[in-house]
Amino acid sequence: MARVKVLDKEFETSIPEQTILEAVDRVAGKINADLSDKSPLFVCILNGAFMFAADLMKRVSIPCQITFVKVASYEGTGSTGKVKQLIGFNEDIKGRTVVLVEDIVDTGVTIEGLVAQVRSLGAADVRIATMLFKPQSCKKDVCPDYVGLDIPNDFIIGYGLDYDGYARNLRDIYTLIK
Numbered sequence: 001m002a003r004v005k006v007l008d009k010e011f012e013t014s015i016p017e018q019t020i021l022e023a024v025d026r027v028a029g030k031i032n033a034d035l036s037d038k039s040p041l042f043v044c045i046l047n048g049a050f051m052f053a054a055d056l057m058k059r060v061s062i063p064c065q066i067t068f069v070k071v072a073s074y075e076g077t078g079s080t081g082k083v084k085q086l087i088g089f090n091e092d093i094k095g096r097t098v099v100l101v102e103d104i105v106d107t108g109v110t111i112e113g114l115v116a117q118v119r120s121l122g123a124a125d126v127r128i129a130t131m132l133f134k135p136q137s138c139k140k141d142v143c144p145d146y147v148g149l150d151i152p153n154d155f156i157i158g159y160g161l162d163y164d165g166y167a168r169n170l171r172d173i174y175t176l177i178k
């Protein structure tokens with residue numbers, strides 16, 4: 001297992017790139033089957049979801065659009081419980097099928113807020129696609145429709161996920177060594 005040091009912390013590989021990409025294939029396959037006649041609008045939730053969204057969209061073969069919103073809730077290795085919206089929606093989503101694309105659903109605070117926002121903007125259907133899901137820590141009543149991998153409640157980095165802005169570029173996922 002490979003180890004990396006990021007700032008003051010050490011991490012080791014927990015999910016290799018190949019496992020990640022197989023999970024992305026499965027998610028894309030389900031979306032292609034479910035939404036083929038819905039012309040969905042994918043919403044990539046920046047920053048963390050950029051890598052998952054890119055790999056996912058390359059495998060989505062149905063007519064669709066993609067847009068980006070930017071929110072932040074994490075500081076260091078923990079959720080602040082508050083979500084700051086830094087870039088919002090520009091497009092008309094009234095009547096649309098919207099797929100929110102997340103890197104990870106942890107407490108569920110981020111996704112719950114965005115689901116409410118998309119509904120209030122008049123979307124016909126809101127779905128959640130997340131690369132990673134930490135079921136133990138999910139305190140909210142929002143269930144992702146498409147999950148790449150279920151993971152334990154540990155702090156992870158890589159594949160878009162960061163520690164204080166670092167390590168988003170790593171191709172594999174790494175877990176904090178306690």
Ligand code: IMP
Pocket residue numbers: 048073074079102103104105106107108109110111154155156157161162163
């Ligand atoms: P939630 O609002 O608690 O569900 O957290 C959502 C956001 O926190 C995610 O979109 C990530 O950007 C970030 N996050 C949650 N868990 C981790 C982690 O283990 N490592 C890095 N970022 C995380």
Ligand code: MG
Pocket residue numbers: 045046047048049102103104
């Ligand atoms: Mg995120």
